[in-house]
């Protein structure tokens with residue numbers, strides 16, 4: 187089949203677009219409003235965008251009233267947010283935190299979640315989540331779209347601090363994703379969780395391998411070695 191979004195019909199009972207880019211990791215973002223109310227919401231349009239320094243982004247469409255979502259308002263007002271890893275165990279709370287509630291409602295309480303204080307930023311962390319990033323706001327890229335919901339705010343942040351529960355690491359010091367079972371969005375109302383993995387060893391020299399690992403220290407060491415420095 188072939189169709190051109192916005193021009194020709196796909197002819198299917200459900201729009202297939204979101205089911206094509208899968209799985210999408212979940213940006214479970216906590217923020218605090220200018221008046222001190224804590225907010226929490228999932229965004230499956232989420233990714234890391236670089237590693238040195240580590241940066242992440244999430245994309246928030248407008249709400250049904252055509253306004254910026256509370257998360258975006260809070261990040262732009264305060265310059266801070268926290269990303270929390272969404273896991274299989276926390277799936278119901280993730281879903282509950284997506285409900286469209288008034289900005290005055292504390293969404294941690296709404297989702298039945300306990301807060302853990304952050305160290306460098308004001309928004310709290312989800313205590314039951316095994317990994318969290320404390321982030322500072324970099325910028326918003328606002329892409330105009332169609333209708334009330336179409337316009338999207340792409341919000342970028344720099345990762346200032348990373349919390350990893352010791353129990354999330356295996357005996358080799360690697361994050362044990364099969365134990366954590368991070369959840370990710372598919373299309374429709376479907377999700378997946380990480381239940382298997384396979385390894386592919388990339389070809390390339392030390393600099394490329396260090397970049398693929400995402401290690402600034404190993405990149406620096408590999409570049410120094412390539413320059414013949416001791």
Ligand SMILES: Cc1cc2nc3c(=O)[nH]c(=O)nc-3n(C[C@H](O)[C@H](O)[C@H](O)COP(=O)(O)O)c2cc1C
Nearest residue numbers: 227228229230231245246247255256257284285286
């Ligand atoms: C798993 C999941 C993923 C979601 N991903 C997005 C997304 O990428 N962008 C978006 O605008 N809304 C997304 N939503 C909807 C928001 O979570 C929802 O609009 C929420 O109420 C926003 O909260 P806020 O107004 O407090 O920021 C998602 C919902 C769920 C359940």
